[in-house]
Amino acid sequence: MTFRLQVGVCSDVGPHREDNQDSAFGAPWAAAVADGVGGGPAGDLASSAFLHRLVAFGPELRGVDDFAMRLRGANWDLGAHVRRDPALAGMATTFTGVWFDASGALLLAHTGDSRAYLLRQSHLIRQTRDDSFVQNLVDQGIVAPADAMTHPRRNIITASLRGDAADVIRVVERAPVSGDRWVLCSDGVSDYLDDDAIAEVVSDTAANVQELAERLVDVALEAGSRDNVTAVVCDVIDGVPSLVPPVWAGAAAARFQEQLAG
Template sequence: MTFRLRAAVFSDVGPHRDANQDAAFAASWGAAVADGVGGGPAGDLASAALVHRLVAGGSDVGDADELEVRIRGANWDLGAHVRRDPTLAGMATTFTCLWLDRHGGLLLAHTGDSRAYLLRDGHLIRQTRDDSYVQVLVDQGIVSAADAMSHPRRNIITASLRGDDTDHVRVVDRLPVEGDRWLLCSDGVSDYLPDDVIADLVGIDVEVDAAAQLIVSAALEAGSRDNVTAVVCDVERGAPGVEEPSWAGAAADRFAGDLSGLAG
């Protein structure tokens, strides 16, 4: 049995930021959110360059190992920007991605603190663990999950993609089930909307484009001070296409239609 994604992406720079450092795409064969790391240089370049280079390799991926190699290749190209322009040293991005492999399986890749959620049979389950300082405190029982959302050091991440050979990304197999709904989002959503609110929004019976816009709007209404990005994907039967993805955020602003400037 083959599956495809009915996917849509929506992103907003937010009222407190001058530039959108989130980059995202949505297609019938894959979707991703990357969030340029704040406090470093050129976060928008880091996120946009990574996702565009990844997509430039084509939609066909065989398994988790092959996707990891593709991500590492895109990450190497990210490092090429730094090697070409040392003023970019320190630029980095989080990354969370869904990808359908050629055998009908579903792959989930993640590093950093953007998130993936799965809604199945009315139950929302977070599918990624934040690579963050505060998540370590939660794991150790020092900080509660509820308090983590307002912790003053919640934005300190412990893993990202920086173009370095030592960067780590996890790629795991997930079972695709018809009727599943996935949400990928930047921390501009998850830092301001509790999981129960996200569950209510994702569970609304609307098309994926409306759902993505609802989530972004809710995060902005909750006072998000970050860029806000959501990708909503419904799993359905059928073969994925080979269409050009829908781009959002920095990915829509940089390299549109021209990937020649991505590698150093």
């Protein structure tokens, strides 16, 4: 069985930020969200450069090792920006993405506190663990999961992509199922909407994926999000992924408009 993604992508700078440091893309073969790390320089450059370099390697992927190599290459490119301009030292981004490989498996990659959720048979299950200070406290039983969203240090992350060879990103393989719905989002969504609220939005079977992505962003803004807000909604459907250029959103929509390799 061969599958492809039907993807909706939406990003909003939000009413409290001057620039959008989130980036996202969606295509029949892959989708991702990257969030420039706050407090550092050029978060918009970090998130957009990483995604565009990753996509520029081309859509055809051959397994976990190939994906890991491409992720390292895109991360090396972040370091190249810093080597050219030392004023960019410290820039970093999160990354959460899904990508079909040549065997038809769906590969999920993640680092930082952007998230991936899977809606299958009406049940929404989080597929990533936040690399964050507060998540460590939750894991140790010091902070209750219900209190994590309002913790004053919830925005401190413990892993990101900085262009350093020591950066860590996890890649796992998932078996796609027709009818699955993947939801990727920045913390501008997940810091203001709990899992039940996200599930309520994306469980609407009458709306298309673009409407759902836009609705998820709108609901997060209505909930008072003070960050950039980005959501990607992907339906797994039958069919061969067409090798068309992706749709970009956020900072990546304005930067590095490269064509796909090959």
